[in-house]
Amino acid sequence: xxxxxxxxxxxxxxxCGYGAAPVLEQIDLQIERGAFVGVVGPSGVGxxxxxxxxVGVVPRLRxxxxxxxxxxxxxxxxxxxxxxxLETVDWHFPATASEVVLMGRWGVRPWxxxxxxxxxxxxxxxxxxxxxxxxGERNIRDLSGGQQQRVFLARAMIGDPLLLLLDEPTTGVDxxxxxxxxHLLAELNRDGMTIVLTTHELxxxxxxxxxxxxxxxxxxxxxxxxxIFTDAILGQTYGAELRVVRQDGLILVADAAPHRLREALxxxxxxxxxxxxxxxxxxxxxxxxxxxx
Amino acid sequence: xxxxxxxxxxxxxxxxxLAATLVGALCGMIGVYVILRRMSYIGHGLSHSxxxxxxxxxxxxxxxxxGAGLWGFLSALLINATARRGKVGxxxxxxxxxxxxxxxxxxxxxxxxxFTRDFEAALFGNVLGVTPxxxxxxxxxxxxxxxxxxxxxxxxxxxxxxxxVAPIFGVRTGVVxxxxxxxxxxxxxxxxxxxxxxxxxxxxxxPSSTARMLTDSFGRIIVYSTALGAGSGLVGIYLSYWLDVxxxxxxxxxxxxxxxxxxxxxxxxxxxxxxERDHQPRVVxxxxxxxDTR
Numbered sequence: 001x002x003x004x005x006x007x008x009x010x011x012x013x014x015x016c017g018y019g020a021a022p023v024l025e026q027i028d029l030q031i032e033r034g035a036f037v038g039v040v041g042p043s044g045v046g047x048x049x050x051x052x053x054x055v056g057v058v059p060r061l062r063x064x065x066x067x068x069x070x071x072x073x074x075x076x077x078x079x080x081x082x083x084x085x086l087e088t089v090d091w092h093f094p095a096t097a098s099e100v101v102l103m104g105r106w107g108v109r110p111w112x113x114x115x116x117x118x119x120x121x122x123x124x125x126x127x128x129x130x131x132x133x134x135x136g137e138r139n140i141r142d143l144s145g146g147q148q149q150r151v152f153l154a155r156a157m158i159g160d161p162l163l164l165l166l167d168e169p170t171t172g173v174d175x176x177x178x179x180x181x182x183h184l185l186a187e188l189n190r191d192g193m194t195i196v197l198t199t200h201e202l203x204x205x206x207x208x209x210x211x212x213x214x215x216x217x218x219x220x221x222x223x224x225x226x227x228i229f230t231d232a233i234l235g236q237t238y239g240a241e242l243r244v245v246r247q248d249g250l251i252l253v254a255d256a257a258p259h260r261l262r263e264a265l266x267x268x269x270x271x272x273x274x275x276x277x278x279x280x281x282x283x284x285x286x287x288x289x290x291x292x293x
Numbered sequence: 294x295x296x297x298x299x300x301x302x303x304x305x306x307x308x309x310x311l312a313a314t315l316v317g318a319l320c321g322m323i324g325v326y327v328i329l330r331r332m333s334y335i336g337h338g339l340s341h342s343x344x345x346x347x348x349x350x351x352x353x354x355x356x357x358x359x360g361a362g363l364w365g366f367l368s369a370l371l372i373n374a375t376a377r378r379g380k381v382g383x384x385x386x387x388x389x390x391x392x393x394x395x396x397x398x399x400x401x402x403x404x405x406x407x408f409t410r411d412f413e414a415a416l417f418g419n420v421l422g423v424t425p426x427x428x429x430x431x432x433x434x435x436x437x438x439x440x441x442x443x444x445x446x447x448x449x450x451x452x453x454x455x456x457x458v459a460p461i462f463g464v465r466t467g468v469v470x471x472x473x474x475x476x477x478x479x480x481x482x483x484x485x486x487x488x489x490x491x492x493x494x495x496x497x498x499x500p501s502s503t504a505r506m507l508t509d510s511f512g513r514i515i516v517y518s519t520a521l522g523a524g525s526g527l528v529g530i531y532l533s534y535w536l537d538v539x540x541x542x543x544x545x546x547x548x549x550x551x552x553x554x555x556x557x558x559x560x561x562x563x564x565x566x567x568x569e570r571d572h573q574p575r576v577v578x579x580x581x582x583x584x585d586t587r
Binding site: 052055057077080082084088089090093094095096099100102103104106107110111113139141159 | 329443444446447448450451453454455457458460461462463464505508509510511512514
């Protein structure tokens, strides 16, 4: 019996990747039960690979990853739910929301094509819980971004996972949908679900997530956004100049590039400086986050 | 009435009718996965590849179905392996493997002058020349592929819809892909004498594409496509008798005509019901606002 105080996920000196060169190196990481973790970093540094290592589908792996005390990767499939990036989904595929959710239960009776009464009940209950109970028979293409995300969340949850992994759930969705998704995840986390997600939305992370892991091929830092969202750490993570503004309990991360862009514009188009200045500032203020918890 | 029943008096016609119906159903059933995996060209390519295998089987004095079947299966596996390597897409992999295989067949034909077998039947189909042995092979292939699709319905659906995520949920993609390749090769080999190398692709792609327009549910598409394929085979053979046109061509033209009619009806219905089209997003918005209040 595994004591509940033991971390749910443990990376023990893990180096992994797909080809000769590793994507992630020397990863030591522990994710506690009931945690709500955001993994941030620039594109191509191993955010998704980190998630994939937790489900044992990264082909080359050195070190040890355990989920709920069991080592993954040797045919062992942990109870983990996965929500893919919406951008990778084939929206022209002829599948209703219920059919997509049922895919998550394929292993329950793999040889029986028709959903059983239990299957239907499980799908209906989950769709209802996620607020899209009436949309089960709709084609996934006909749903809004937020509803689509809920369908894939339902597929991930129908197997009653211990851990929910989401690959960039806020990419390609509007601000309202992004907030909707993060609030929903926060609710699930309050109900006890351990959640790890990757994202590029630093301000959203600062506003919604209590724990952040910054990676860039290795773990650069981990901790609460209040502790690790600093110019130095984010600069080291992204290899770019980022500015962290703290005011009235808010954490805002802004790209320093607009200042350089303004300088360049003022040099080449002196008359444009003022207009661009206002526009860029507005954009960055509105892209900002909320009070950190 | 007796005139309409006239062709049924001939055994070759009854056999041909049964073979065409089974092949139509078989191709319609597996064709759904072919179009949804965006591998429509594979039917065309594999049939050409199987033709090469048929010639090799003839030259090596091996049974047609064994030689062509093995050749087709290996070609399908090679296509999968080439496509999975990443740098070469599935379309290019199909083109490379199958044209090379077809070229082997053509080279052997040009080199060997002592052919007695009529390869024209394999190229263009000759359903009315179907033998009882051919019929048994078609029936066995249809039954096996149907069992495969029913037994592997869930993992196949998951793999077709989301090939990257399916293994995360435990689907053994290598096994399912290999079995699918085997089923597809069996379909092509069983169908080759009925519709011919040149028209197999159409029987795989057209009924499934028509079914795709009729429903948005994956489960229903399989049923519709199988029924459309079987119906086209049945009616197509009957029409070909009266029109005195090649049976394979008649089946394909009938399938294409159904596709055109369904497309036109769909287009007209869409134009005639702007209310439904315009109001659909409001229903979505209503449900969203419901979820927002939570």
